[in-house]
Amino acid sequence: MTAIEITGLHKVYGTGSTRVHALRGVDMTVQKGEYVAIVGASGSGKSTLLNILGCLDAPSEGSYRLDGIEVSTFTESELSLLRNRKIGFVFQSFNLIPRTTALSNVELPLVYAGMARKHRRERARAALDLVGIGHRADHTPTQLSGGEQQRVAIARALVTAPTLVLADEPTGNLDSRNSADVLAVFDRLNTAGRTIVMITHEADVAAHAHRTVRVHDGRIVAGVLA
């Protein structure tokens, strides 16, 4: 089963003299249950690609099929539904909502999914336990270490049981011990059947994945096939 299928993807930022051709015809396929690492030099277009995969940004050209459905023509409200149900995104800078407890942060996607409060709480607690941070449920982001914040962010990404978990340098801001914890969580998620696409700069992080895709100058130069 194919989770992601993109063909002829282009992304152009800006116009005139500030015009940047960030993606120049990317083709890529990811099967369900796969664990893919994206590597490449800084500025090569990795984040641009991942943001499009996560429906946070729209491609300038090309086709993107998620679970067999063409999403490049979706409207904004269809996309928000898609982001909510099918995609979990983990950022390098955690991006937790400030002054809001870990539990409420993890609950948030379920709020937008319209789930009842009681049910929501149970799911959020279970997700926090899964990433081993259940004992910090009532802490706000400023009361958590970087590694703990990132694990809360991962719990938030997986609480809706999405088809696809995307992570943009999730260990980029963490020391090696916290990185190991976070990577262990991703390994477990993948073992449980989640599809994972992760950007990284470190070879040992990429080694956790089944397959490594190399991006160079807006094109995929290695690891295209599954």
Add this chain to the structure above:
Amino acid sequence: MIETFRFALRGLAANKLRSGLTTLGIMIGVGAVIVLVAVGTGASAAVANSISALGTNLLTVSAQGGRDAGKPLTVADARALVDPLGAPDVATATPVVTSGNVSVTQSDTTASVRQFIGAEPAYLEATNSTIASGSSFTSTDLAEARKVVVLGATTASNLFSTQDAVGGQVLVNGLPFTVVGVLEAKGGTGFGDPDDMAVAPLSTVQNMLTGYGGLSQILVTARSADVMAQAQAEITTILSNRHGIANPARADFRVSNPTQVLAARSEATETFTVLLAAVAAISLLVGGIGITNIMLVTVTERIREIGVRKALGAPSGAILGQFLTEATLLGLLGGGLGVAAGLAASGLQISGITPVVSWPSVALAFGVSALVGLVFGGYPAHRAARLRPIEALRHD
């Protein structure tokens, strides 16, 4: 829905000082509208009240110290004005002497009476005054210059507090007077209390206080409010003849229509009300700009948060709803407090004027404050909700 409300409350609580100051701005605006309009309405009501208190067919003739010090007004002048042939439109004419700020004592209590009036019994009817208790003085009292007095409501309560004044003794300039009656209150006008007065027989007052010089006034009532102009002309003709005045510009008396004076004053009060309302509206507008400003800052400051929420699948409507709720809550809270403060302040006397709350102005001020939150908060919220998640996330 409940969640939207909860997010909004959390957003407001996150910056209590800022929310508080914005609320204060709106509160002052709404409160000012309510109080200032109430003061204006109160002033107009007071003027209207004193017009009806005076009666609408009253004319006053007063002496005008001309250059060559003309003849004083006399009782004979007053008598001459009641003339079915020469002055068919004049109903009554009452000679009046007035002495200001006379001190009156009742046992240990001394009060300064604003107007101590000497007149004939017809005075009360001419000025629309009614007796609340006791009776008026009589023509016998007048003829024999008896020391009897009728007190205005304020004077009576100043001197006797809750006791019955009728039958009581008071000292006027050290001379004993018997109180025979107390008048019904006419109500404050904001321009001197008309109930702070006393009326005694003309002859008595001339004897004791003013001496036998000219009268202060002759109060004339016309047959109806429609013939005021004719009555005024007749009075002028009769008095000019009696005082030997050829040039009306140099008359030694003046006929005036107090209702007209008051009507002019009521127009002035209306202008004043409009001005007050304008000032208040401006302060409400400033409060509204405050909300817009705060919402712009709040939204800009939280664009990253908006990006995160959108990345987690928040529909634009939910984002818009959250910020609109925040802005509307600010508006409603400020408006509610403003209404409370405005109503409380309208309960007080403000520079002698009893404010009269105008409910349409309350509704309008409150409505505007809520609307201000909705409209001015809506714009930045709408802008934020439309951003692409990645644009919002990149913002800093």
